[in-house]
Amino acid sequence: MSEQSSVQNPVNLRLPDGSVRTFDKPVTGTTLAADIGPGLLKAALAVKVNGDVWDLDREIEADSDVSIITKRDTEEALDILRHDCAHVMAEAVQELFPGTQVTIGPNIQDGFFYDFARDKPFTEEDLAVIEKRMHEIVARDEKITREVWARDEAIAHFTEIGEKYKAEIITDLPANGPITVYRQGNWKDLCRGPHLPSTGKLGDAFKLMKVAGAYWRGDSKNAMLTRIYGTCWTDKKELKDYLHRLEEAEKRDHRKLGREMDLFHLQEEAQGSVFWHPQGYTVWLQMEKYIRNRLQEAGYVEVKTPQLLDSKFWEQSGHWAKFRENMFVVPDEIPNTEEEGPILSGEGKLMALKPMNCPAHVQIFKQGIKSYRDLPIRMAEFGCCHRNEAHGALHGLMRVRQMTQDDAHIFCREDQITEETVNFCNLLSQVYNDLGFPEFKVLLATRPEKRSGTDAEWDLAEKRLEDALKETGLDYGFAPGEGAFYGPKLEFHLNDAIGRTWQCGTLQLDPNIPKLLGASYVGEDGNRHTPVMLHRAVLGTLERFIGIMIEHYAGKLPLWLAPTQAVVAPIVSDAHGYASDVHAKLKAAGIRAEVDLRNEKINYKVREHSHAKVPVILVVGMREAEDNKVSIRRLGSNDQTVMDLDEAIAALVQESTMPSGNA
Structure with a gap:
């Protein structure tokens, strides 16, 4: 260590461990690294000075907090x-x-x-x-x-x-x-x-x-x-590892698997909007049913609001200034039988397809007088929204123009923020675990450069959300400047099977939009108060989350979610009658099943249904018909298990039960 107690203007450099190294003149990162040790000098890539990264040969002229960056400092x-x-x-x-x-x-x-x-x-x-x-x-x-x-x-x-x-x-x-x-x-x-x-x-x-x-x-x-x-x-x-992830990602591409499984398609004439086929819409309905069950268990009420709203709501809420270029805007026209064409309803009146649901939910909240005793109100909607994304940014189900969110807004008092945040985090944890994503990261996104509200309001909102987040016990980091324009938010980033990270869930603390749109409740003191609104979503959009699920499971969806859960495949035509009976019993038990009576070899049938990612194939021949049994073949396995038919059906019913416990 180089210490010069007699120098007039020493440079004091404080290291991450709290120790201080003092030099008698300006010093480079290279000199500092060498002073600490030859191993660090060899590994050094750059130096961080008071939070900024510098070249190693740049001189540090004043007292500073410093650290030497090596390859171990990954990011x-x-x-x-x-x-x-x-x-x-x-x-x-x-x-x-x-x-x-x-x-x-x-x-x-x-x-x-x-x-x-x-x-x-x-x-x-x-x-x-x-x-x-x-x-x-x-x-x-x-x-x-x-x-x-x-x-x-x-x-x-x-x-x-x-x-x-x-x-x-x-x-x-x-x-x-x-x-x-x-x-x-x-x-x-x-x-x-x-x-x-x-x-x-x-x-x-x-x-x-x-x-x-x-x-x-x-x-x-x-x-x-x-x-x-x-x-x-x-x-x-x-x-x-990265190249392997890319290779795996290509195999798992939801657009490729979507074609193979006949789930959906997209086409030029409807840019960014999904054509769901029967198989894909079955997956959609199952996902919607599952999350609806979880919301009902958590005390949410469900609403439905218009897709087309007067532009004044978006102007009042602040969305018009922020998102106008990403909104589909149409004039409010009255049909006119005369040759000159339609007439604008009002002078230049505009309507907009909603890009989000929050202003519409405030309109429902404002109907009638709300008391502090009525709060919290947890208002959910599977709302169809539209955003005018650039053509080049569209990507299968992951980036669309028409989307449906598992959206909800919690109208609550300030003293309820912590409890509602904890409840939401518990709900999200349960859902992600049910869907196969037990690990996720939480980031607190703070005020952006362009925002509504005063700095004092943002200071308070950020503190409240961080205090509530601490109450959850979850580890978290920060995303500076990434908050919504109306308030700070929590971002939930989940990890998929090949290590990719997806930001899906969000909780946004908003003290501004309810005030801008005139929402209020009568407090215990008899006066009017503005509710806090928590914008929140667990999945984000159903389109994107289904795309993530397809890639996470490489198309091999859990049995409860698979569009076709089982196919009955007879080996010989003499077993067609028994195969049809098995199919009927599966359907009666609530299993989404099909029967393949084509005049094809059994290996061809198994290969084709495996390619379509059918989880269970029940192979039957004359021996199975005589013994009232089935040979069960699971997707991804060459093994077959022979079971009594009733036993097999009971096992499949139990396995295909939705995680929330509601079939």
Whole structure:
């Protein structure tokens, strides 16, 4: 440890363990790491200074809280590694393909991309060549250094070397801000950083994934660029695991399985809206029935509200200013028999398809006088909503324009917030466990930049929600700035079978919309008070959650949820009569069963129904008919179990019971 008690302006650096190292002059992260130990110096990637990540060779000039970032600091390390991987890819591209311009190359989930301007677009065949050169650049262990340039100098330099996109980026940057350039060997790029000390620190756990087209700055009026996507991880095992997850995800793609299981389809003429087939709608109805049962057990009342509402409700609630561009808006027209066409009802009156249910639920709450004794009121609706999502953002069931939410709003007093939050978290835990997602993460999302209400109201709302969350006993983290515009919220992120995370459930504490829409109740003091509204959903949207379920189970849905629970397949035509009797008894017992009397071999029938993800196949022949038995074959197994028919039916009935206990 380096301590200089006699120096005039020492720099005191406090480490995560609370210890302080004192230096007699400004010190770099590299020097600090070396002072702590050679092992840390070797592993060091960057330094965190008062919460900001810096390059290791940047000097720390004042007393600070610091920590050295290594690959063990997964999130921060990955951010730096992926950023550097994009730079190494750009260097490789410009070495291999002179004249190519680099534009922007940000990190994205699980990786990075870089957009390139080139007369001849890159193809998938180019990726292997570029990736090979990237490994060579890593092996060269090129030193990476940060430089601060004058604005005019930077513009002139990048213009001179033919990098017009970089020059344009600099021109659009704030005039008084620093222009930082990172030099990587003989290659350089405009960048804010931070970066690794050298390319050798990157390692070899990266892979280029695909190419795509992209407009400069996302504007179709601008030039088309070529985007190269890549992924990068801290080591080869993480990379291998990620590639395995991608392979599994492709096998489990709900769009592919949806076709194989004949569940649903989508088509151009109804962008973002789902055509549910009989099999798929059976799954839908089962999910809706299950969550309805859980809501009834939890004391919710169910309502139904209009899809088309006057724009004034959305203006009053604040949604109009926030979501107007994502709403489907139509004029309120009166049919006119005259040739001039329809007439607007009122001057410029507009209606909107609801993107959410909350303003409509407030209208129900406002009917009649509510007392403090009436609260809480837990108002649920399987409300059909519409959001004008961009065509390019639509993705099967996961991102749609027409959706149905398991939505509810709890109108309560302030002293009921904690209890209602605890109750909701218990409900959500039960539902996720029932559906096969026992593990989930909770994040408290705080105030966004654009919001309703005062800072004091937000301070209070965030404190109340965090206090309530503490009462649940659940571990939680924070999502700064990710709250709803009207209040803070809890986000519930579940994990699926291949390790992916999905944000589904939410609880949003809203003191603003009830006030904006004039909702009130009579308090114990006889005065009018504004209720707190808790917006909450467990599944989110049924479409998306069903998509998640299909992928989580790879189409092998639990028996209670499977659209066809059992198929009776006779081996020979002489057993058709017995097969039909078995089918009838299954149906009478409430099992969703079919009988396959086609003149096909039994192996063909088993293979076809297995491909359609039917959980149970009951194979019957003359021996089973004579003994009143069935041979049961489970999806994913080659084994068969012979059982007495009545015993088999009783077992299937028990297994197919909905988790909430209501068939």
